[in-house]
Amino acid sequence: MTDRIREFLRNRREDGPCVVVDLDVVRANYAAFARALPDTRVFYAVKANPAPEVLGVLAELGSCFDTASVAEIEMALAAGATPDRISFGNTIKKERDIARAFELGVRLFAVDAKAEVEKVARAAPGARIFCRILCDGAGAEWPLSRKFGCDPDMAADVLEHGHRLGLAAYGVSFHVGSQQKNVEAWDGALASAAAIFEECALRGLPLSLVNLGGGFPAKYLQDVPAAEAYGEAIFRALSRHFGNHLPETIIEPGRGMVGxxxxxxxxxxxxxxxxxxxxxxxxxxxxxxxxxxxxxxxxxxxxxxxxxxxxxxxxxxxxxxxxxxxxxxxxxxxxxxxxxxxxxxxxxxxxxxxxxxxxxxxxxxxxxxxxxxxxx
Amino acid sequence: MTDRIREFLRNRREDGPCVVVDLDVVRANYAAFARALPDTRVFYAVKANPAPEVLGVLAELGSCFDTASVAEIEMALAAGATPDRISFGNTIKKERDIARAFELGVRLFAVDAKAEVEKVARAAPGARIFCRILCDGAGAEWPLSRKFGCDPDMAADVLEHGHRLGLAAYGVSFHVGSQQKNVEAWDGALASAAAIFEECALRGLPLSLVNLGGGFPAKYLQDVPAAEAYGEAIFRALSRHFGNHLPETIIEPGRGMVGxxxxxxxxxxxxxxxxxxxxxxxxxxxxxxxxxxxxxxxxxxxxxxxxxxxxxxxxxxxxxxxxxxxxxxxxxxxxxxxxxxxxxxxxxxxxxxxxxxxxxxxxxxxxxxxxxxxxx
CATH class of the missing domain: 2.40.37.10 (Lyase, Ornithine Decarboxylase; Chain A, domain 1)
Structure with a gap:
């Protein structure tokens, strides 16, 4: 509850329930993520709250955008983001939506199956793909099903399939579960990611990116760790599994940015x-x-x-x-x-x-x- | 799957998922309810599908309307229903919405608590109220919680409270649970309703109406009993519990009408x-x-x-x-x-x-x- 929201509600003409979002809090959260993970690019998960004002402020601050649909890509562009700052992060895409995203300039796509890779290869030739892997989500409050991602053992095959079809095998992504309160939750998934990097390197496919996903919590009833704690734990886990060859990293906070x-x-x-x-x-x-x-x-x-x-x-x-x-x-x-x-x-x-x-x-x-x- | 829907889909220009509703089926369902329960008025549950065409056809066929909000009341009116054919069936209403409904001519309101009765008495003076009672919902596929209705033992008090505040204590309602496949499910609730009629009569408050609610199923994967089977079972239960003094009855099919x-x-x-x-x-x-x-x-x-x-x-x-x-x-x-x-x-x-x-x-x-x- 901020003073600005209190003031706004005091003056509004009542017309049923409403949500009021304070952009100052969004700005502060963006700054906290940028500070906690200084070498990691922030891709805001547009689905969490696609209000144009929220997207506008984040675009201005330099955020990139994780999008789930063509409509969200268009919203991010309208807010001022260039297409190189947009990831089409949904692993379930119609081929015509991939084509439309490609037309709009988007070059980074999530996949978790060979069939999806084939659609991307046809509709977005030459684009970069990252493969989402399954993650158990222990410690998360919002249920994480097996809906997204493939078994880590399959990821190298999926990426290699893309490479053979002319795509750039670019990296690995995972999601530790929304409202994740265990700062160490990234460790296991990063071990898997490092193994996939190694396997792909052996196949002559050097990967670049680890997409650390979202999961950063908002404070509801209980206290949650601060962004710094996540930053430190993630950096430790990255060093543990990647040694001195730290990959390029991105995070996709949604709830943690606007909740x-x-x-x-x-x-x-x-x-x-x-x-x-x-x-x-x-x-x-x-x-x-x-x-x-x-x-x-x-x-x-x-x-x-x-x-x-x-x-x-x-x-x-x-x-x-x-x-x-x-x-x-x-x-x-x-x-x-x-x-x-x-x-x-x-x-x-x-x-x-x-x-x-x-x-x-x-x-x-x-x-x-x-x-x-x-x-x- | 009707021929008309098949034909429509063959000719539509694809633009993502859509639902197609065949009004002939709605007409046939209305006729089946009217035939199965000839002495019962049908109040279509607008929330099931408020498409203007659906409401229009039903209004023309003589249906009444069970509404959940002022917006639904306005839709029913726009479809051609007169206010005496509209029930404000939500037990959770803002006082200003009750006042608006009253202004629009609605005179029949659901209640399940004294606090709700007081709102109706202030905002809709002299209106008819029926008290919803709890029902266990056994045999229903869509979960029925304890959200709506009071214990049958409290109903006479709720209705008497309304009478003292100038309202017409008019009847009792219940809901046996949505997608109810047991045609005998109405029996237990009708026993409770008859007991409330008796108790109210002893208090000098003769009741008139039993609102039998909805619950009539649509056919999904398994076969469901036909409307006649429900009609016969309900008529038997009514006779069993009310003898020769059959009350005025209404039903509120939603899913059973348009599913x-x-x-x-x-x-x-x-x-x-x-x-x-x-x-x-x-x-x-x-x-x-x-x-x-x-x-x-x-x-x-x-x-x-x-x-x-x-x-x-x-x-x-x-x-x-x-x-x-x-x-x-x-x-x-x-x-x-x-x-x-x-x-x-x-x-x-x-x-x-x-x-x-x-x-x-x-x-x-x-x-x-x-x-x-x-x-x-």
């Missing part, structure tokens, strides 16, 4: 109990899982919630959204502590909601508007 | 395996959990998937969406059987996707457009 910069203001619509002898209160807000808080799925991300009555006695409450969908319940297995004095019509502030909120919200589920966003 | 009317056409973007010795194929489509298939959450709803290669040998595949989100995996615990011959670029048809798809889709997650919808 803490945003705050949602919502309203209490109803407080009730299910029966006279059930002590558990249900607190219903005008925002829920379908209005921007999709990351509460399985109660994965636990946002700090502030009210005007903080300091009063608290009790556990189930927190739910406003839609007619039974699944639109945010915290029930592990209820939230809210003031007993909380009342219908009260405002609540949901902190650290600058990432993965606006674009996650449903178009018009139950007739509710998507989450409004203000960038200040 | 089977729609079909999504999507494209295979990538097929890969995670390693050379892993037999499990991953099939990535250009639509996923954030593009309209949110109900695949926890693999709850299993849509039938058709390809042009059906009939070829099949093998189990993990099915995932196109976004850079690890959670955007649809069927993994229980993979889908797809043809071994399936290839990148193939079209797949996802059947029975007329309900809870368009409005569930994210605004622009990863830069992807929301699901396109065509109503024919």
């Amino acid at each position: 803490a910069a945003g705050m949602i203001e919502a309203e209490v619509v109803l407080i009730s109990t299910k029966s006279d002898d059930d002590a558990m209160r249900w607190v219903y807000l005008d925002i829920g899982k379908f209005g921007g808080l999709a990351e509460t799925m399985d109660e994965a991300i636990r946002y700090p919630i502030r009210t005007e009555r903080d300091g009063d006695a608290v009790e556990p409450c189930v927190l739910a959204g406003p839609t007619c969908d039974s699944a639109d319940v945010m915290y029930e297995k592990d209820p939230v502590l809210l003031p007993v004095s909380l009342a219908i019509g009260d405002k609540v502030l949901i902190e650290a909601t600058g990432a993965y909120t606006t674009t996650y919200s449903a178009v018009a589920f139950n007739g509710f508007d998507p989450l409004r966003s203000y960038v200040i | 089977a009317a729609g079909m999504i056409e999507a494209e295979v973007v990538l097929i890969s395996t995670k390693s050379d010795d892993d037999a499990m194929r991953w099939v990535y489509l250009d639509i996923g959990k954030f593009g309209g298939l949110a109900e695949t959450m926890d693999e709850a709803i299993r849509y039938p998937i058709r390809t042009e290669r059906d009939g070829d040998a099949v093998e189990p595949c993990v099915l995932a969406g196109p976004t850079c989100d690890s959670a955007d995996v649809m069927y993994e615990k229980d993979p889908v059987l797809l043809p071994v011959s399936l290839a990148i670029g193939d079209k797949v048809l996802i059947e029975a996707t007329g309900a809870y798809t368009t409005t569930y889709s994210a605004v622009a997650f990863n830069g992807f457009d929301p699901l396109r919808s065509y109503v024919i």
Whole structure:
């Protein structure tokens, strides 16, 4: 909660829930990453929050951009990034989207399978590819499935396949899992990356890049290590596995860049109990899982919630959204502590909601508007 | 899959995934409900699919509308429904939204708590209220939480509270769980409803209405009972619990009305395996959990998937969406059987996707457009 956001909310004309993003926090986070990993280029993960103002500020600061679609590439370009500062980081791309990215000047593509390599070779001849490898994601709060990446043993084959088709086998990427709180999580993946570098070198394919991915956390309920701690641990792991031949590195922070910069203001619509002898209160807000808080799925991300009555006695409450969908319940297995004095019509502030909120919200589920966003 | 949808898809200019809804199926479903429960009024659950064409056809056929928000009330009115055919069925309403609905002529409101009753009494003086009660949802495929409804023991108090504040205590509602395949599921809730009618009568508050809710299934992979079977079972249960004094009844079908009317056409973007010795194929489509298939959450709803290669040998595949989100995996615990011959670029048809798809889709997650919808 920054003074600028507080001031903005004091003056806004109420019109339902909204998120407010403070660009000063984005600037400070960018500076912290740049300081913590001085030899590493920052590729902001546009999907975390593609607001033009956020992209504009980051472009100006010198950030590069990790994009998931042609639309995100166009947004990064519109914000002032040159195409050499853009990576098409989605391993799942239609061939016509690869062609469009190539037309727009993008020359760096993620792959994790030979079939994807073939599409890139046809639609983006000569481009650089990096191969994403699987990583176990232990220590991360947002679930990491096996969806992206191939087994490290397969990476050299994938890259060599690209080389034979005229692409530049450029490097390796991985992702240690979103909201990763273990600063040592990069170590195992870097060991795998170093082995792939070695294998490729033996095949006459010297690699250059290690894409360290994202995973840098935002502070929600619990404290998280500072950017410096990540920088130091990653540098140690790089030295351990690559010795004096440090590769070119990039990181792709999304949540870590914008999460803490945003705050949602919502309203209490109803407080009730299910029966006279059930002590558990249900607190219903005008925002829920379908209005921007999709990351509460399985109660994965636990946002700090502030009210005007903080300091009063608290009790556990189930927190739910406003839609007619039974699944639109945010915290029930592990209820939230809210003031007993909380009342219908009260405002609540949901902190650290600058990432993965606006674009996650449903178009018009139950007739509710998507989450409004203000960038200040 | 209807001939009209097949014909439409043959002629459309490709522009990414889309859902096509055939109004003939909606008409047939409406007629089936009207025939199965001739003395019951149909309140279509607008949230299932609020396309103006769908609402227009249903308004013309005489349907009433169950709405979740002021926006949905406005859509129903725009489609030609008079306000006396509209119920504000969300138990979680802002007082200003109740006031707006009242201004628009709506006089029927759902409640499940005294605090909600007080809002309705202030903002919609004299209106009719029905109290939603909890129901266990056994036999339903889409999870039913304790989010909506109060314990049946509390319902008479809630209704009496409304009466004292000048509202008309009008009835009881419940929901047996979405995609409910047990035609007997209404029995237990009707027993509770009858007990509440009795208790209210003793308090001098004769009730009129039993809102039987939704729950009527669409046919996905498995066969589901026909509307007649539901009609007969519900009529038997009504007679069992209300004897000769049958209450006025309404149903709120959503999925059962439009689910089977729609079909999504999507494209295979990538097929890969995670390693050379892993037999499990991953099939990535250009639509996923954030593009309209949110109900695949926890693999709850299993849509039938058709390809042009059906009939070829099949093998189990993990099915995932196109976004850079690890959670955007649809069927993994229980993979889908797809043809071994399936290839990148193939079209797949996802059947029975007329309900809870368009409005569930994210605004622009990863830069992807929301699901396109065509109503024919």
